[in-house]
Amino acid sequence: KAGVTQTPRYLIKTRGQQVTLSCSPISGHRSVSWYQQTPGQGLQFLFEYFSETQRNKGNFPGRFSGRQFSNSRSEMNVSTLELGDSALYLCASAPQRGRPGETQYFGPGTRLLVL
Amino acid sequence: AQTVTQSQPEMSVQEAETVTLSCTYDTSESDYYLFWYKQPPSRQMILVIRQEAYKQQNATENRFSVNFQKAAKSFSLKISDSQLGDAAMYFCAYRRGMNRDDKIIFGKGTRLHILP
Numbered sequence: 001k002a003g004v005t006q007t008p009r010y011l012i013k014t015r016g017q018q019v020t021l022s023c024s025p026i027s028g029h030r031s032v033s034w035y036q037q038t039p040g041q042g043l044q045f046l047f048e049y050f051s052e053t054q055r056n057k058g059n060f061p062g063r064f065s066g067r068q069f070s071n072s073r074s075e076m077n078v079s080t081l082e083l084g085d086s087a088l089y090l091c092a093s094a095p096q097r098g099r100p101g102e103t104q105y106f107g108p109g110t111r112l113l114v115l
Numbered sequence: 116a117q118t119v120t121q122s123q124p125e126m127s128v129q130e131a132e133t134v135t136l137s138c139t140y141d142t143s144e145s146d147y148y149l150f151w152y153k154q155p156p157s158r159q160m161i162l163v164i165r166q167e168a169y170k171q172q173n174a175t176e177n178r179f180s181v182n183f184q185k186a187a188k189s190f191s192l193k194i195s196d197s198q199l200g201d202a203a204m205y206f207c208a209y210r211r212g213m214n215r216d217d218k219i220i221f222g223k224g225t226r227l228h229i230l231p
Contacts, residue, residue, distance in 0.1 A: 045220075101212070104219065
């Protein structure tokens, strides 16, 4: 099976712009989670989607949003970009949700640089 | 709130030697999972090992083993016979077992260097 894919891999934006990142989970996986990774804060949970519904949300401002499509692909959007949004954004998929011990399968990430 | 602390931002070990990465966590729960994830440079993060809190036996996966001290809330990772391919950022993570809505909480990571 193909792994989790994320597009684009690299992105440069300027402050005030918006950006959309895409994640395709492993075939058959229905849960998609997003994380922001920065050197100072490590990995921070953004949100989780399952069956096209947001099931859980981290402590991020409303500028961060996401959605999931019927084929389980997910997008996240960041509006009005700030310098502090520069980070590696990771997507992870799992077959189901509600299984806390389940392995999360991570994508390669999208590295976003905000100038 | 649950927290995960990795007190060693960076570590180095000689190839073929053994190294132990530390992780402590704070929780009032009794049912939970602990994980170690590995993120090699410019490569995808993968699960190294997982431990269920109810299991007293320490998990082992080939050269990777954990020392799970539930009372002390400590979950260290031991890598035996270190190899160059072990160089990576290692993240300790916690997830509560009872609530399906709970998210995974990660530590800030330990960057491991392997010296040839």
